[in-house]
Amino acid sequence: MTSLVMVTAPTSAETLTGSGYEAADPNQPQLRVTDLSATRGDGVFETIGVMDCHVQSLTSHLHRLAASAAILDLPGPRLDVWRAAVEHALDRADPAPELSAKLVLSRGEEGSRRCTGWVRVAPAPDMSRARADGVRVLTLDRGYRSDVAETAPWLLQGAKYTSYAVNMAALRYARRHGADDVIFISSDGAVLEGPTASVLLRIGNTLVTPGTDQSILPGTTQDRAFRYAENAGLATQARRVEAAELATAEHLWLCSSVRLCAAVRELDGRELTWDRRLTADLLSWLRTTHD
Secondary structure: OOEEEEEOOOEOOOOOOOOOEEEEOOOOOOOOOOEHHHHOOOEEEEEEEEEOOEEOOHHHHHHHHHHHHHHOOOOOEOHHHHHHHHHHHHHHOOOOOEEEEEEEEEOOEOOOOOOEEEEEEEEOOOOHHHHHHOEEEEEEEOOOOOOHHHHOHHHOOOOOEOOOHHHHHHHHHHHHOOOOEEEEEOOOOEEOOOOOOEEEEEEOOEEEEEOHHHOOOOOHHHHHHHHHHHHOOOEEEEEOOEOOHHHHOOEEEEEEOOOEEEEEEEEOOEEOOOOHHHHHHHHHHHHHOOO
16 A cells, blocks of 8 residues: 655745644645646655665755755755654555655645655666666767756755656657667767666776766665675776777666666667676665665
8 A cells, every 4th residue: 555644844944833843644635736846846756766665875865855955055954854754654555565655845835935855765666687687778978067066056956856757758869769678878979877877887806886976866776886896806987988988898787776677688779798697696685675
């Protein structure tokens, strides 16, 4: 069963009364049509995987929610209230091997000067095929330079905001052209991220990911993959990754909270080799290692 908790004191600017959240009926209307998350995509969110009743990297996701809110000039979220709301929503949901918890902080109803917040827990989509068989990926030009976060901060790069129309359009484009997913490339040739995933490469004995100083979102699952690498005796590195390195890396993955990791088995129509055992080991680590 899906559960819904409305966060009634979602930000530090609001007075806490009671617990700061309340359970809501997920089958009844909760959001007004004038809410700015619906009319303008003016809000931030996090989607968190829940594996075998364990929330994946809740602390990291809460900190990223706060960082996104700061980029959008939203009041800082009350992370203690959000944490309790997530736990309450999970308690109300029917247990399942895999769930997904979505946290949304909206600027609220237009003119109200009060933010709206909610947590929704629902069954996670089935990711077993992508995990087992890998994914086919297209590289697409993101249309920005890799330093756009510094040169044009109003474009909100590095924030996870609710306007995901471009990301969804990229995925639809990929599927129309026989692929499953996308890796964005900056206009100056740097690897960025996927529409809903971080990029991870194995180059020799090092796991590499594009650095977050290149207008991309810090990856919570990628961070845990780095912890796996350190335990497996592999080095880790966050740096600028050139687009040409995607085709020459020993292995390439997309990492995200719900999917965990999926090997890239085809890139721009060219088959790639990938290590099924390494991928299985990484998946097992990501599924069973928690905060």
